[in-house]
Amino acid sequence: MLWAKQPYTGHRSIVSIKFLSSVIISLPMRTVPFLISAVATAGLVFVLNKQWGSIPPLGKFISPQHGFWQNAEPAGQSFNADLHFTDLKGKADVYFDERLVPHVFAENDEDLYFIQGYLHAKFRLFQMDLQTRAAAGRASEIAGKKAINFDKEQRRLGMVYAAENAMKELEKDPVSKTMFDAYTKGINAYIHSLKASQLPIEYKLLNLQPEEWTNLRTALLLKMMAKMLSSGTESDFANTNAQAVFTPDELKLLYPQTPDSLLPIVPKGTAFDAPGIVPVKPATADSLYLGKKEPVTFSEEDRPDIDNGSNNWVVAGSKTKSGAPILCNDPHLELSLPSIWYEMQLVSPTTNSYGVSLPGSPFIIIGFNDSIAWGVTNSQRDVKDYYEVKFKDRSKKEYWYNGEWKATTLKEEIIRVRGGKDVKDTVAYTVFGPVMFDETFSTRSTHKRNLAVRWVAHDASNEGMTFYKLNRAKNYDDYLSAISNFQCPGQNFVFASHSGDIALWQQGKFPARWERQGLYIMPGEDSSYLWQGFIPQAENPHSKNPERGYLQSANQRPADSTYPYFIPGSYITARGITIDNYLSGMTGITPEDMMKLQNNYFNTTAQDVREILLRYVKENELGEKEKQYLGIVKDWDLMASPDSKGQTLFTMWWGSLQESIYTDEFRQTKQNMKWPDAQTTLELLKKDTAMRFIDNIGTTQKETIEDVVTGSLKSMSAMIDSVSKQSGKEFSLEWYKRNRPGVYHIMDKGKKDLLPFARTNLHVGGAGDIVNAVKGSHGPSWRMIVQLTTPTEAYGVYPGGQSGNPGSKYYDNYLDYWVEGKYYKLWYMRDGDRTDKNVKWTMKFGR
C-alpha cells in the first residue's frame, strides 16, 4: 500500500528532506519522523478517499457520520416534518399511514405536484436519476466502458430526440407546463436540501452526485417507458432473416397474424366500421420487399423483454355480488428494488386520486378517484420500422431519396465514460428517422448496411397529460377525452365508473399499414414505403358495456381477423384465454374472487399440449426414469404452482419438443431468428400432426409426431441426468427452483453484484403465459383491485416497499405479502380523517 512504502523512499530523498528540515530548525520537533508519519497519514486518507474500481472510497463510505451508516434508518424513524419552500403557493399536509403511503392534501394543483416531486425524490431519488441518465444514453458515466454500446444504441434509437420533441409538446400547453414545472421544482427542492451524508446509499457506493431535475428528464423517463413497452414489440430483423430462408407460405404458417384460439380484447363478433384509411401497397413491394432474401447481421444491444405485458379486466355490476363494477390490473414488468412504482394519494380541489405513480413523472398512473377507476396493459403493437438507406459517402452527409441526394442532419454525440476517454459518435437523421445501424455502429458486425428507424415514440406528444386528466375524470366521456391523445406506447386502458359503465380501449397512435408492411426491413430510397397515415383514433379497438358483462386484456391481439387493419405485434394469447374462461363462468363476483384470479396458476397452453404429448408418446420405448417423468406429467393438476414438478417437466418436455421440431429448419442461417411462439406450434399440431416441420430435414428417414414426442421426452430426461451429474447434486424438480423468482436491485443488471440488496429464492410459481405471470425477475409489478361501491373498496400490493433505501425496513416490507398473494386494503383517506388513527406521521408544507 502507498502509505507503507513511504518510509523507504530511498536514501537520497531522506537526505534532501533532512536538508530542507534544517531550514526550519526553530521548531522543536523530530522532523523526519514527523514527515514520514504525516505523509503516511495523508497517503492513508488519499487511499481511503478514492474510488478503486467498484470499491467505494472506504473511509468516506464507512465513516459513521458520513457514509453508509447514515442510511441505516432507525426502525422507529419519525417522518414528521415542518417544511418551508418559497415556491409553494399555499399550505399542504402529507399524512403517512403505517405502510408509509403518503396522502397529500394540497390547496392547489401546483403545490400538489410540487409535493409529489419532493416525495418521489425523498424516497426514490437514485432510481429516477439512474433511469433518466440511462434513458439519455449516459450509462457509461456511471458504469464505465461496458455501457458504451448501450449508450450508443440509446442515442441512435433517438431517445433524447424523442424526449426533446415530447418536452416541446408538454411545454406548449400552459396547464401542462405549470404542472410539470411544479413537479420539477419539488424534486430540486429536495435535492438542494440534501447534505452529503444524507445522499442515498447508491451514490455513496458509486461515489456519485445527484443531478438537477428538469422537464426533459421527466420526458426521458416517459420515453424509457415507451422503449420498454413499444420498442421490443417488432421483430423486423428476425423476420427479415426468416424471409431469407422460408417461402411465403411457410412464413404465414410459422408467424400467423391471428391465432385460431384467440380471445381478443374486443369481444368476438363485434362489427367494425369500414376503415377510414386504406393504405396502398407500393408497386415494387413484391420484387423489392416481399421477395427479398437478404439476411441482416445486426442485432440490438438492449432489447426489451417480450413479456413486458400485463393483465387487466373489469366486470360489470351484473356479474358482481355488490352490484358495482370491479376493475383489476396487474402490469408485468422487470421487477426491481426499489420498485418501479410508488403508491400515493393526491388530493386537491380538482382531484382525489389514489394509486401508483412512477417516480420521475407526476400524476397517478394506475388507480382510481371519486368517480372512476382505470388501469393499463401493453398493446404489444408494432410501431417501429427500419428502412435501408443509401449514403453518398462515408461522411453520411447525404442520402439517396426520391431520385436525388438529400442532406442528412448530423448529430454529434459525446459519451462520457467513467474512468476512460470520451467516445464520439455521429448519428445521421433522415426523413425516416435516425440511422440507428451503419458501418460505425453495430454490436455484432461491420456489415455495410444503413438502417434508419421510424418509431412512433419520436413524434411529438404529451402522454403525461392523459394521466392528469384521468386523475380528474368523472365519467366515460372524460376518460375517453383523457386517453384519446395518448400516442406511445400503445396501451389498453381499462375503465369502470361508479355510475356502472365499463370499457376497454386500445389506445395509441398506430400506423395504418398495407398487408405485411413493416414486418421486414423496408427499402428506404424513396417515399413509397413510408407510413401513409395512422389509424383514426375512433377506430382503435374498443368496447363499452358489452352484454356479457366483462372485458379483459392480457397482451393478446386486440381484435379478431375482421378488424380492417393489418396490425402486427408481439402478442401473447394464452393468458387472455385463461382470464376470459374464468370470467365468463363467474357470477356474484367479490374482490376476493378477483384476488384469486390475479394469483391464478392455471396453464392453459399445457392443457392442450399435454393431450398431444400423452396421445403420441410411445410408452413402450421409455426407460424407468422416463416413465416416472411421464407419470408426473400425467397426474399434474395443470397448475404452475411453486412446488409443482409437473410444471417443470411439462415446460422442459414441451421446450424440447419445439427444439426437435424447429432446430433443423432454423439451422439454415446463422443469423438471429425468432422461433414460432408456443401458441402457433400448438395450433399447428392441433390442426395437423403430420405437419411438415416435424420431419427433420437433416435425416433421410421421415420423422413422425410419435417419434418427436417420444424423442423429446428422452432428451429431456438425458438433460436432467447430465445437469445433475455435472453439478453433483440432484436436479430439483420443484418449479420455483427452475423459474427462480427474485427481485434485484435496480442497478444490478447482471443480477450478481448487489445481491445483498436483492430478494431471491422467492416461493412463487407462475410463468409468462400464466395469469400470475412471474418469470424469473419479471412479473406482476402492482396488483390492484377496485370495487366501485360507495365508498370505494380497493386492494393493492407491489413487490417492494415505499422507501428506496436498502437501510430502511420499508425497502421491501410488501414483498412477503406479494409472494403469499395477499393484498393491503387501500386507505382512501377523506378530509375528515386527518385525525384518524391510521395517520402515523404528518409532514407539513408551507411557504
Added chain:
Amino acid sequence: MKFSVAVILTALLAFISGLFLPWWGIAITSLLTAVIIHQKAWKAMLSGFLGVFLLWAVLAFWTDMKNEGVLSKKIATLLPLGGNSILLIIVTGFIGGLVAGFAAMSGSYLRATPAK
C-alpha cells in the same frame, strides 16, 4: 491519566469534526489532540487510534441497534465480511482508528523535543 484524557479528547474532537467536516476531519483533530496533549509517539498513536476506534465503533453500534441490523447485514455481505454486523462495526472502528493513529503520531512528532 494523560493517556485517557488524550483518548477522550480525540474522540470528542473527532465527533465535532464529523458534524462539520468531511470524514478526514478526524485526521486533523487527532493530530491537534496529540499536539495539545503531548505523549511519546507510540502512546500518541495508540490513544489516537483508540479514540476514533471507540468513537466510530460506538456510533456504528448505536446506529446498528436502532436500525435493528437491517443495513449492516447487507453491507457486511457486500464488503464482504460474511454478513457479520459485529465484524463490520469493528472494521469501521479500525479504519477510523488507523487514520487517527497515524495523524496523532504526526502530532506527537510535530511537538516533540528530541527525547534522549
